[in-house]
Amino acid sequence: MPELAEVEYYRKQWDPGVGARVIRVALHAEKRVLRGVDSAALEHALTGSKLLGSEARAKQMLFRFGKATSPSAWVGIHLGMSGHLHAASGDYALQKHDHFVLFQKGRALVFNDPRQFGRIRFHAGSAPPEWWTNLPPDILSREFTCERLESVVTRRGGSPVKALLLMQDFFPGVGNWMADEILWRARLNPRRRGNRLESSEIGTLWRETREVCRIALKTIGAKLGDPPADWFFHVRWSKHGECPRCGLPIKTATIGSRTTRWCAKCQK
DNA sequence: CGAGATGTTCGGCT
């Protein structure tokens, strides 16, 4: 489920717990979501610490914890395919796929992920972890220039543009539905090879990539499942959707190893 | 019952 804006939405779900102390940690240490994590150290570091705040970048979230005001423990969460966060009451009964839950006074902060493609990370120390500071430039940042996009599209130009948009090193936060939305708005056929794009098309791709991210964060980031009514988003889930622009039935195929939908008339 | 699901990583093949 979660791409850029949905991740931002889920991050906020733990906001009610900011400033409050963690009384108890409940986790499934042996589960895939906690691979590579010293769960005893994680539990020990968080118990008695306050949740100080959080941020989201691309598909990742970072939660800061500390005994006082400066952070000493950091928890990263990636929601994978089926993960989500929510806040519940203090007497919350753990569900089957609740792999990481923080109990505070009168509250529970829950990470639930049935498929376990998500991931929890843990880092102790006063400085943020490398796996956070080394993330590639955000699409909406100043460093995400058209030149940067052009170099990617050229260098990895053997792949269809749909596959390029899914590469997190270059398009951090873009997932399957966002890639389809971007290509639909840019009127580009998802099968087009990067190295065959005209420079005007590259410009359009850059602009629409940023535009989809911007609007998605503004709408979905605030209220899940609420992108503009004229977006491709609303038709791409149904088996027999119609293009919001021209009304023709949309196509479906596997491109870049993922189910892809597009309008064969509008996207050339 | 089989297929597919909004993600990432790894192994193998150019």
Added chain:
DNA sequence: AAGCCGAACATCTC
């Protein structure tokens, strides 16, 4: 070496 592709991961829903 770099780039590209498909399989695997774990579980649920249609």
